[in-house]
Amino acid sequence: MLSKEKILQVVAANQPEFVPLPEMNHGCLIEYSDLCAQFKTASENVGATVQRINDIQVLKEELKKEAEAGRFIINTIAGLGTINKQATLLPAARLNQLEKVYIKGTIGVAENAAVWVPESNMLNRLLPFIAEHLVLLLEKKNIVTTLHEAYQRIDISTAGFGVFIAGPSKTADIEQSLVTGAHGARSTKVYILE
Amino acid sequence: MKVALFIPCYIDQFYPQVGIATLQLLKRLGCRVSFPLQQSCCGQPMANSGFATRSKGCDNNFIDNFKHFDYIVAPSGSCVLHIKEHLKSETHPEEAAHIRGTIYELCEFLTDILQVEYIKASFPYKVGWHNSCHGQRGLYLSSMSETVSPEFSKPERLLNMVRGLHLSIPRRKDECCGFGGIFCISEEALSVKMGTDRIKEHELNEVDYISSADVSCLMHIEGILKRNKNNIKTIHIAEILNSKL
Amino acid sequence: MKTTHAALAEKFIANTAQTDWHDRTLWLVRQKRDKAVHTLPEWEILREWASQIKNHTLSQLSEYLSEFEQKAKANGIVVHWAADAEEHNRIIYKIIRKHNIQNIVKSKSMLTEECQLNKYLEQKGIEVVDTDLGERIVQLRKEPPSHIVLPAIHLKKQEVSETFHRYLKTEKGNHDPQYLTEAARQHLRTKFIESQLAITGVNFAVAETGGFVICTNEGNADMGAHIAAVHIACMGIEKIIPKARHLAVFLRLLARSATGQPITTYSSHFQQPGPGQELHIVIVDNGRSKHLGRKDFRNSLKCIRCAACFNTCPVYRKSGGYSYHSSITGPLGAILNPNTDMKASADLPFASTLCGSCSHVCPVKIDIHEQLWKWRQVIVAEGYVSRKKKTGMKIISFVLSRPSFYRFSGKAGRWIMRTFPFLLKNKLNPWFHSREMPEAPKQSFRDWYLKHKP
Known part of the structure; x- marks a missing residue:
């Protein structure tokens, strides 16, 4: 533990005089007249697709059809049908074949299209990343304006892991040409339940 | 006064x-x-x-x-x-x-x-404006592209008072010309490259003159222009504002 | 011979097409950033908040570091402290040995770059696979990253194609970025699945919660961290922020400043180890605590590594990352590196025109160009400039501070320029190499004034 004490000692000796935290008055923050429309625009700008639905039935049927077609799909949303717990615990080598995963997001952020997904919703931390395609379900009432508001609504300390996801995995590391599907999901689709 | x-x-x-x-x-x-x-x-x-x-x-x-x-x-x-x-x-x-x-x-x-609203000057040429960095980002002679603030430019306001003058703003309106004091000597190649690239933008705009509120930038730009036998001339804003052509 | 920024820049510029491409491409990134920030009326307020939060944090850093450690431990995270790069590398090596680990993946961390972790482990016979696409490209080419956010920005797709053809057996001559990215995806998926250890960086560590956040667009940090049985996250002591709600401020600024995105695709919040996993954090000093004591320079510890200062810097854009001959390049490297190795970095603060664009794009308001100016003073005071330059400055300051000497020299100088132009118009005069000298007028302004005085 020698280094710890040494580091903290030098830091304490060298840190400047106390500076207070800023007063952060949220009155100056951007506002949108239609949060849902803004969320959709922001999502499309980051390469996600958005579909607004009035009835969860739409999604249930899509899931059912895909399961019947024998495709490797995992559902983690209780309201959509059965959840195959065993499947979520498969080893990475097997999940590497996973075509699609359905996960519920708890908060959507209108300014940047980010959807908050806590560990409890994804069942296995790997799922939203390793699946070829990611489907997120978001309730319209859970769309907030900015990240500031999002962090007021979520408590990051309660989840072992949580992630804001905005669109599909992407990279522009080759000549700044944008390519989707770098390492994570190739596509992200967000269903907004009205 | x-x-x-x-x-x-x-x-x-x-x-x-x-x-x-x-x-x-x-x-x-x-x-x-x-x-x-x-x-x-x-x-x-x-x-x-x-x-x-x-x-x-x-x-x-x-x-x-x-x-x-x-x-x-x-x-x-x-x-x-x-x-x-x-x-x-x-x-x-x-x-x-x-x-x-x-x-x-x-x-x-x-x-x-002086809060000048009118200047009796005329300068019937197309003038490409070069924002000098120290004037712009140091003295805030104009707004800059980096920050989110209302747009303004004190030199442009003055040049707009000059009769016959056609003001031309390059696409990268506030990019450094590469003079940089000691930099123009210690990093000669890069300095010239930066200056050459600024000139190219003004050339695209077919300007007669490149003007600025700093002579140092103009001296550097002029040096490159002359070496390349370029017809574009340099002129300080004071000379334009004092001009009765 | 010592390689200086000026010499390396000259070499880079010699390839005009490549330089212009580099300049244009990074300027485009800067423009994307402009477009993104101009959609937020509160942008300047956000910068101010971020700056003040960081100033506050630095003023309480020892307290926040202790709080963070305590909370992280309570979360089941193993916390290590490393005084320097060597200790950082040793800690990681010990974990690797303990678990007898063979397969290691790493996502982008400028800290591990600074500590030369890959090289260290390589010498012990351990291979680390970099998984960020750009980093993987330069790793295969045995090159360092040239930009902290866009590691392979110095390469054209043809060069990437050749590298991938050689190492990943892609089709020869297929330069399509989509095709090449797909090849890397398949190649790295195998590496992820086999991995036993994932090393990542940390973007923000939250004192209040004992957790940390990693931001990526590719998802590589998550692919590694959630598959491997052991996850080691490495962070510099300055990565701390006090509260979870402060993440909102920094995440809003980071991606917009870096690439013009409103947020990175993934902002992953690690709070506890995953089921059956081991989670380690290595907190590294490596000169930072000393830097904190330099009043004029501590400000640079506020940096969130967005690289907006790189993209905006005309010197960086037109001279490339390698001309900075250090692991952290660009204007940021020019103010950080002199702290750890002043002699080797003595030229870097001079690789700037002091145009000030960097300080104004910086999302946490680091006074970058002012620090460059101040480093110049320190470097001169510590004697890291040539004798020639020193003597020259002595003469110039002697002349300029004595008006009569100044007038005499000016007159003599102009007379020489007019009478013996070849004395100045020669190869030894760097000004004249590609620029004409100004015309030397017969009379100075003062001469004219004395004649025309009212």
Whole structure:
């Protein structure tokens, strides 16, 4: 533990005089007249697709059809049908074949299209990343304006892991040409339940 | 209003016409202008090279020359910024502070202090404007593309008063020309590359002149233009504002 | 011979097409950033908040570090402290040995770059696979990253194609970025699945919660961290922020400043180890605590590594990352590196025109160009400039501070320029190499003034 004490000692000796935290008055923050429309625009700008639905039935049927077609799909949303717990615990080598995963997001952020997904919703931390395609379900009432508001609504300390996801995995590391599907999901689709 | 004219050393030596234009312009606008005769340099060449400790002599000489005026005006954003930020004196701190607070670059003196709304000048040419970095980002002569703030430009406001002048703004409206004081020597290749690229944009706009509020940028740009036998000419804003073509 | 920024820049510029491409591409990134920030009326307020939060944090850093450690431990995270790069590398090596680990993946961490972790482990016979696409490209080419956010920005797709053809057996001559990215995806998926250890960086560590956040667009940090049985996250002591709600401020600024995105695709919040996993954090000093004591320079510890200062810097854009001859390049490297190795970095603060664009794009308001100016003073005071330059400055300051000498020299100089132009118009004069000298007028402004005085 020698280094710890040494580091903290030098830091304490060298840190400047106390500076207070800023007063952060949220009155100056951007506002949108239609949060849902803004969320959709922001999502499309980051390469996600958005579909607004009035009835969860739409999604249930899509899931059912895909399961019947024998495709490797995992559902983690209780309201959509059965959840195959065993499947979520498969080893990475097997999940590497996973075509699609359905996960519920708890908060959507209108300014940047980010959807908050806590560990409890994804069942296995790997799922939203390793699946070829990611489907997120978001309730319209859970769309907030900015990240500031999002962090007021979520408590990051309660989840072992949580992630804001905005669109599909992407990279522009080759000549700044944008390519989707770098390492994570190739596509992200967000269903907004009205 | 007692106004002292500060003519930076390289303008004094190589571009006297800029000093003349500045003096005549200020007089036409009703200022009582003096030129303190023992002035030399602001000390920036030493300070920007890391030898700020060696600029003490310049600092003292500057204070001796300029301590008794209401305002000090210079046709160089860069030198003015240097004085504003770095003029110090252990023996005469109050006089140094007075100078730091009352020195102005020509354009800002015209728009902010004299509040000029009309200038009798004509210059029937297409003029490409070059924002000098120290004037823009140091003295806030204009808004900059980096920050989110209302757009404004004191030099452009003045140039828009000139009859016949066609103002042209390059696409990268506030990119550095690569002069940079000591940089233009120590990083010669890069400095020339940066200057050449700025010129290219003005060439695309088919300008007759490239103008700026800083002679140092213009000296560098002019050097490249002349070497390449380019017909575009350089001119300081004071010369345009004092022009009756 | 010592390689300086000026010499390396000259070499880079010699390839005009490549330089212009580099300049244009990074300027485009800067423009994307402009477009993104101009959609937020509160942008300047956000910058101010971020700056103040960081100033506050630095003023309480020892307290926040202790709080963070305590909370992280309570979360089941193993916390290590490393005084320097060597200790950082040793800690990681010990974990690797303990678990007898063979397969290691790493996502982008400038800290591990600074500590030369890959090289260290390589010498012990351990291979680390970099998984960020750009980093993987330069790793295969045995090159360092040239940009902290866009590691392979110095390469054209043809060069990437050749590298991938050689190492990943892609089709020869297929330069399509989509095709090449897909090849990397398949190649790295195998590496992820086999991995036993994932090393990542940390973007923000939250004192209040003992957790940390990693931001990526590719998802590589998550692919590694959630598959491997052991996850080691490496962070510099300055990565701390006090509260979870402060993440909002920094995440809003980071991606917009870096690439013009409103947020990175993934902002992953690690709070506890995953089921059956081991989670380690290595907190590294490596000169930072000393830097904190430098009043004029501590401000740079506020940096969130967005690289907006790189993209905006005309010197960086037109001279490339390698001309900075250090692991952290660009204007940021120019103010950080002199702290750890002043002699080797003595030229870097001079690789700037002091145009000030960097300080104004910086999302946490680091006074970058002012620090460059101040480093110049320190470097001169510590004697890291040539004798020639020193003597020259002595003469110049002597002349300029004595008005009569100045006038005499000016007059003599102009007379020489007119009479013996070849004295100045020659190869030894760097000004004249590609620029004409200004015309030397017969009379100075002062001469004219004395004649025309009212």
